[in-house]
Amino acid sequence: MKKGLTKICSRFFTNLANPTRLAALEQLLEKPMSVNELATALGQEQSMISHNLKPLLDCNLITIQKQGKKHIYTVNQETLQPIFAAIENHAQKFCPTGGKCLNGEN
């Protein structure tokens, strides 16, 4: 890790450290969609989705494409794919049973 990356990493991880945003990303990985589609798919309020998409967009973890009234959001796969892959590997190799990493809820 390059020195001084602590700051950008902190913001980056903060953006990802949220179940609503992760669920949104998970959904958007299936296919790009609009805010309302996302809200419906996740069973959440539209404003909640908007609020949560904003930091992801600001950090370029998703991109927006405006089609008239609709705003279609797309995942930045180049960045997120390897990260999720690393976590999947970690889960399998280092937390096979979930363990303390998953004890408790969230």
Add this chain to the structure above:
Amino acid sequence: MKKGLTKICSRFFTNLANPTRLAALEQLLEKPMSVNELATALGQEQSMISHNLKPLLDCNLITIQKQGKKHIYTVNQETLQPIFAAIENHAQKFCPTGGKCLNGEN
């Protein structure tokens, strides 16, 4: 991303989304060290370091090796290296100027 990884990812990212813990990891990447060494290196209280190392350890992002009284912590490079690399790439390619991702402090 495999379905249902949202939960583990959330905990995972929550652990990383903290400047103190990132600084600790950055330091431990240089070389494994004890709690007090870390505290000194980062200019923080021992109890703060301990509190922050705990979730990293619970999630196996670091490992512990007890040498008598001293507890030497080591980074799980297999997991963290590719993640930090992906973020570095992201920062260069998608946030070359920092932009909104870094505006404000943190």
Add this chain to the structure above:
DNA sequence: ACTTCATATGAATAATTATTCATTTAAATA
């Protein structure tokens, strides 16, 4: 221009997470 549909924003409150300080546990050694 008015209405509708889609999204974003703001401000208040709720919930979560971090930090501090005091205390405890545990290992090593006198």
Add this chain to the structure above:
DNA sequence: TATTTAAATGAATAATTATTCATATGAAGT
């Protein structure tokens, strides 16, 4: 076994972040 050193824990408070609800913006169609 008493003392010292290293680290962990607990509980209180501070700080941050999430969520909700009301409202604003903005694009399209009438």
